[in-house]
Amino acid sequence: MDFTHDDEQQALGEAVRGLLARSYADFENRRRTVADEPGFDEKTWARLAEMGVLGLPFAEEYGGMGAGPVEVGVVAQELGRVLAPEPFLASVVLAGGVVAAAGTAQQKAAVLGDLASGASVLAFAHAEPGARWVPSAAGVTAAESADGWTLSGVKEPVPHGARADLLVVSAAVPGSGTGLFLVSPGATGLARDGYRTFDGGRAARVAFDATPAVPLGEAGTDRTSTVAGVLDGARIAACNEALGAMEVALSTTSGYLKTRKQFGVPLSTFQSLTFRAADMYVSLEMARSVTLWATMVLAAASDGGPDENREVADAASRAALQVSRAGRHIGQEAVQLHGGIAMTAEYSVGSYTSHLTALDHLLGDGGFHLARLAAAVGGHGEVDPLP
Amino acid sequence: MQLELSAEDAAFRDEMRAFFTTEVPEDIRDAVAGRRELTKEQVVRSQRTLNAAGIAVPHWPVEWGGRDWSALRRHIWHEEMQRACVPPPLAFNASMVGPVIATFGNREQKERFLAKTANLDIWWSQGFSEPDAGSDLASLRTTAVRDGDHYVINGQKTWTTLGQHGDWIFCLVRTDPTVKKQAGISFLLVDMTSPGVTVRPIELIDGGHEVNEVWFSDVRVPAENLVGEENKGWDYAKFLLGNERVGVAPVGATKRVLAQAKEWARSVPTGEGTTLLDDPLTAARVAELENQLLALELTALRVVANSADGKPHPASSVLKLRGTELQQAVSELVLDLAGPDSLASGAGDSSALADWARRSAPVYLNLRKASIYGGSNEVQRQIIARTILGL
Numbered sequence: 001m002d003f004t005h006d007d008e009q010q011a012l013g014e015a016v017r018g019l020l021a022r023s024y025a026d027f028e029n030r031r032r033t034v035a036d037e038p039g040f041d042e043k044t045w046a047r048l049a050e051m052g053v054l055g056l057p058f059a060e061e062y063g064g065m066g067a068g069p070v071e072v073g074v075v076a077q078e079l080g081r082v083l084a085p086e087p088f089l090a091s092v093v094l095a096g097g098v099v100a101a102a103g104t105a106q107q108k109a110a111v112l113g114d115l116a117s118g119a120s121v122l123a124f125a126h127a128e129p130g131a132r133w134v135p136s137a138a139g140v141t142a143a144e145s146a147d148g149w150t151l152s153g154v155k156e157p158v159p160h161g162a163r164a165d166l167l168v169v170s171a172a173v174p175g176s177g178t179g180l181f182l183v184s185p186g187a188t189g190l191a192r193d194g195y196r197t198f199d200g201g202r203a204a205r206v207a208f209d210a211t212p213a214v215p216l217g218e219a220g221t222d223r224t225s226t227v228a229g230v231l232d233g234a235r236i237a238a239c240n241e242a243l244g245a246m247e248v249a250l251s252t253t254s255g256y257l258k259t260r261k262q263f264g265v266p267l268s269t270f271q272s273l274t275f276r277a278a279d280m281y282v283s284l285e286m287a288r289s290v291t292l293w294a295t296m297v298l299a300a301a302s303d304g305g306p307d308e309n310r311e312v313a314d315a316a317s318r319a320a321l322q323v324s325r326a327g328r329h330i331g332q333e334a335v336q337l338h339g340g341i342a343m344t345a346e347y348s349v350g351s352y353t354s355h356l357t358a359l360d361h362l363l364g365d366g367g368f369h370l371a372r373l374a375a376a377v378g379g380h381g382e383v384d385p386l387p
Numbered sequence: 388m389q390l391e392l393s394a395e396d397a398a399f400r401d402e403m404r405a406f407f408t409t410e411v412p413e414d415i416r417d418a419v420a421g422r423r424e425l426t427k428e429q430v431v432r433s434q435r436t437l438n439a440a441g442i443a444v445p446h447w448p449v450e451w452g453g454r455d456w457s458a459l460r461r462h463i464w465h466e467e468m469q470r471a472c473v474p475p476p477l478a479f480n481a482s483m484v485g486p487v488i489a490t491f492g493n494r495e496q497k498e499r500f501l502a503k504t505a506n507l508d509i510w511w512s513q514g515f516s517e518p519d520a521g522s523d524l525a526s527l528r529t530t531a532v533r534d535g536d537h538y539v540i541n542g543q544k545t546w547t548t549l550g551q552h553g554d555w556i557f558c559l560v561r562t563d564p565t566v567k568k569q570a571g572i573s574f575l576l577v578d579m580t581s582p583g584v585t586v587r588p589i590e591l592i593d594g595g596h597e598v599n600e601v602w603f604s605d606v607r608v609p610a611e612n613l614v615g616e617e618n619k620g621w622d623y624a625k626f627l628l629g630n631e632r633v634g635v636a637p638v639g640a641t642k643r644v645l646a647q648a649k650e651w652a653r654s655v656p657t658g659e660g661t662t663l664l665d666d667p668l669t670a671a672r673v674a675e676l677e678n679q680l681l682a683l684e685l686t687a688l689r690v691v692a693n694s695a696d697g698k699p700h701p702a703s704s705v706l707k708l709r710g711t712e713l714q715q716a717v718s719e720l721v722l723d724l725a726g727p728d729s730l731a732s733g734a735g736d737s738s739a740l741a742d743w744a745r746r747s748a749p750v751y752l753n754l755r756k757a758s759i760y761g762g763s764n765e766v767q768r769q770i771i772a773r774t775i776l777g778l
């Protein structure tokens with residue numbers, strides 16, 4: 001048992017930190033970047049590709065680095081620390097994850113290769129109006145004709161759905177559950193309305209009207225559990241990203257308490273404030289423990305069998321619940337302990353609160369995961385974290 | 388003890404309810420119900436509707452448009468207004484500078500400003516806070532130096548809410564730097580079109596523009612715009628802040644949003660014939676909030692029912708503290724009801740997602756301010772600890 005990163009993983013973290021510092025060491029740059037389209041920095045994206053980060057979790061034969069969830073977590077933490085707007089989670093972990101799990105060898109080589117090289121940004125069009133973080137699709141339906149498959153219906157919100165060079169789409173297939181498809185941006189009947197999310201990210205409404213689509217992997221297979229597995233993995237990656245953001249929100253807050261003076265003394269003179277910063281630290285460390293544990297549970301999963309999937313789902317929910325609570329606590333207190341300055345877009349800490357709020361609602365918030373866990377409490381005695 | 392309102396007060400309530408739900412234009416009440424930002428024109432139109440009926444500034448002296456109502460009636464007026472989605476009269480005018488001028492201003496100032504303030508012919512801004520003078524307001528550094536029959540102002544104010552609409556700004560300025568900080572402050576009224584006044588927008592985390600920096604560079608202000616006595620401004624500011632605290636906990640509005648939230652929850656399907664409102668975790672959260680709000684409302688009623696002498700009850704800090712916490716908690720509930728749809732905050736009308744859901748995150752983020760301004764919640768705890776508990 002070891003909760004620390006090995007030398008290679010540390011080196012990866014430092015390299016990514018250095019790369020991101022070129023773009024975002026100055027918070028003003030991040031603010032400028034998210035104000036402009038496409039909402040992230042294409043140069044930084046290309047540098048991440050050069051470093052191999054965009055192919056990190058994929059097999060080498062498909063242009064990837066063959067790394068695992070721990071490395072993905074290391075990268076996600078670094079992105080979280082500077083609120084990097086690049087679509088690593090949306091494109092690599094989610095959309096790429098789906099392709100890696102369901103694509104044919106040929107599709108993986110082509111699609112993941114382009115993703116890894118930076119040639120193409122992917123988006124996973126899965127969320128549907130009226131659906132709450134479910135792994136199945138209902139609102140977008142697939143139909144097969146002599147000419148192939150077409151999709152109809154609406155997906156929203158689709159993270160980075162407007163900028164994406166290729167869409168990975170889930171759709172209800174009559175008689176065989178949820179299928180997965182690839183849709184190219186020029187396809188007929190495809191309409192994409194992109195917009196800003198409140199944390200400076202990007203999402204879109206993506207509408208399909210008899211839009212030609214290519215099945216991902218073999219058509220006619222129910223992919224619900226594939227999607228569920230990718231969502232759980234992405235939840236754990238998102239927890240890592242939140243961890244980085246919470247860490248910086250806290251250090252920014254304690255730094256501010258030491259320098260901001262009111263009544264002729266630094267705010268850190270007031271124990272009513274420093275104790276609350278201490279409570280933020282407690283939340284952060286509890287969240288870190290569960291996140292690192294869940295990352296290791298995911299890394300240990302190898303066969304993709306139902307028992308293992310259940311374990312990963314359980315770990316993902318436990319981490320997501322802990323991080324949801326911690327993210328709110330830390331995000332809200334970071335603003336409160338700063339006072340008015342944290343309400344501004346110019347000062348960094350409010351953006352950390354915004355992004356933690358967005359991450360919380362992307363893949364399932366604390367209440368969602370609490371309900372998942374509550375439904376299963378009768379099925380076990382003690383919760384034992386070690387295998 | 389007695390629970391019912393007297394027959395007269397009950398009739399008063401019905402009268403207020405009828406007025407607010409029938410006389411105030413619907414586009415304004417729809418915007419409030421939809422949690423959208425009001426335009427300047429809507430705020431002005433709404434206040435003028437109230438003022439025409441003589442109910443924009445009931446807490447002012449009767450001579451200047453007030454109504455001599457009991458504290459209970461003022462409370463009923465305020466609650467019914469929020470319940471009907473009517474925006475309260477602009478606080479800077481109605482609760483802040485109006486009462487200060489009415490209480491400490493001279494006859495000329497009253498005649499010059501009060502009627503226009505009640506009718507929102509003048510839009511006032513509040514120029515108290517500075518970058519280095521927040522909770523420690525008395526350390527403010529903007530100076531006003533007497534030069535003949537003028538004051539010359541130099542310095543910077545910040546967080547000036549809706550200063551972009553402001554015609555006039557009431558400022559705390561330092562007129563005597565040699566004495567204890569509270570003893571050298573004056574209360575000045577400044578025409579914002581004066582040469583040397585610059586207003587710069589500050590973008591907030593919800594993307595909105597509601598606060599500003601206001602810079603003063605050799606701004607000449609006629610000495611007749613001094614309210615009360617020179618160097619007594621701190622007393623007037625304390626009077627004003629005491630009033631600010633009372634109105635700042637919008638019990639009625641929070642109750643209304645919570646009731647709306649239940650309808651929104653009912654509109655989110657969770658399975659075959661079930662909605663989010665059937666979800667036990669959601670329902671429990673709503674019930675908990677309803678009970679907390681009930682306790683808050685009853686505390687507010689207890690305070691107003693027993694404050695005959697017009698002085699703020701010491702428990703008004705409880706109202707500000709708990710009121711803003713609950714306002715924030717309800718906005719957090721709505722955000723969670725919206726769930727993934729909350730991400731679509733920037734979507735246009737083509738969006739497939741509900742309007743309330745798209746507004747939920749900006750409102751949640753924006754309301755983090757409620758526990759910061761009007762005396763932060765830490766300051767309220769200090770007041771409770773010191774003045775009530777004697778600690």
Ligand SMILES: Cc1cc2nc3c(=O)[nH]c(=O)nc-3n(C[C@H](O)[C@H](O)[C@H](O)COP(=O)(O)OP(=O)(O)OC[C@H]3O[C@@H](n4cnc5c(N)ncnc54)[C@H](O)[C@@H]3O)c2cc1C
Pocket residue numbers: 260262263267270272273336337338339340341343512513514515516518520521522523545546547548549598756759760761762763764765766
């Ligand atoms: C959206 C918004 C609108 C505003 N509108 C106006 C306006 O129109 N006009 C105007 O004049 N001002 C306005 N304000 C300013 C507001 O009144 C100040 O933000 C407030 O007084 C707090 O000051 P500060 O932001 O400088 O925080 P600080 O005073 O620096 O406080 C930072 C933190 O320390 C805490 N703290 C400070 N002192 C103590 C202590 N002694 N003990 C324990 N804790 C302490 C505070 O509670 C806070 O949590 C507005 C503020 C906001 C956010």
